[in-house]
Amino acid sequence: MSSLGGVEAFTYIKTKESKETNKKYPDIEILFVGGGMQTDQGLIYRKAFAFTDEIYEKFWKPLEDKNSATLCPLLMHPKSYGYIELTSKSPLDAPKFHGRYFTDPENSDIKTFIAAIREVQRIMEFPSMQRYDAKLHNVPLPGCEHLEFDSDDYWECALRHVSATLHHQVGTCKMGPDQDPEAVVDNELKVYGVKNLRVADCSVIPLPLTAHTNAPGIMIGEKLSDLLKEKWLNSWK
Incomplete structure (x- = not known):
C-alpha cells in the first residue's frame, strides 16, 4: 500500500x-x-x-x-515522431494525438x-x-x-x-528559436505570435529527457516566476 x-x-x-x-x-x-x-x-x-x-x-x-x-x-529517446492535430477552433474540443509509434x-x-x-x-x-x-x-x-x-x-x-505511452510527455509546445518552424515558445516561455501568453509546463521541453519530469516541471514553473518578478520590478524603475 x-x-x-x-x-x-x-x-x-x-x-x-x-x-x-x-x-x-x-x-x-x-x-x-x-x-x-x-x-x-x-x-x-x-x-x-x-x-x-x-x-x-x-x-x-x-x-x-x-x-x-x-x-x-x-x-x-524514441526516434519515431508523432504529432497533435486540432479538431476545431474551439478550445473545448479534444485534439487528436497521433503517436506514430514504431514508424522510424x-x-x-x-x-x-x-x-x-x-x-x-x-x-x-x-x-x-x-x-x-x-x-x-x-x-x-x-x-x-x-x-x-x-x-x-x-x-x-x-x-x-x-506498447503504450507512460507519463512524462514533453514537446507539444516546444521551446526553440523563431527560425524553427516547430517552436511554440521562446526562451522566456512566450508563445510566438500571441501577445501576453506564456506556457510553463513540461510541454516546452523540446526533447524527451533521460529522467522523470517532476523536477524539470517544478524548475520551469520557478523560472517563469522569476521572469514575471523581474518584469514587474522593471516596470517600477
Whole structure:
C-alpha cells in the first residue's frame, strides 16, 4: 500500500543498440513493479492501457491468482515522431494525438526495445530473482501465436500489439528559436505570435529527457516566476 503505483525500484541501462557516443548515456529505463496488469482483477489497468478483451483474457487473466512481478522497459529517446492535430477552433474540443509509434525508418525503436527485453531476461536469472523461482510468463500474446515464442520477430509483434505511452510527455509546445518552424515558445516561455501568453509546463521541453519530469516541471514553473518578478520590478524603475 505504500509503494508508488506498485513500482518497487527502477534502473537505467544503455543497450547495445544505442548510437550515443557517451558511454554513460542510457536509452532504456526499467521499472520493477510488484504485480502486473492483472493485479486489480482487470478493473482499471486493462482499460488504462486499452488492452482488448481477447488479450487480457488469454494473457493476463490466468495470472490473477498468482504472485507476479513486472519488469517494464521504457524507451527514453524514441526516434519515431508523432504529432497533435486540432479538431476545431474551439478550445473545448479534444485534439487528436497521433503517436506514430514504431514508424522510424530504421526500426531502431523496436530494436532497442528487443535489446531491453533481453536485458530483462538476464535480470530474471539473477540469484535475487531466482530466490523466488522467477520465470517468464510463456503464454503467447494473442495475435502473435504464429511466430516462434521468444524470437525477435515474436517480440516485435508483441511490442506492436501492447506498447503504450507512460507519463512524462514533453514537446507539444516546444521551446526553440523563431527560425524553427516547430517552436511554440521562446526562451522566456512566450508563445510566438500571441501577445501576453506564456506556457510553463513540461510541454516546452523540446526533447524527451533521460529522467522523470517532476523536477524539470517544478524548475520551469520557478523560472517563469522569476521572469514575471523581474518584469514587474522593471516596470517600477
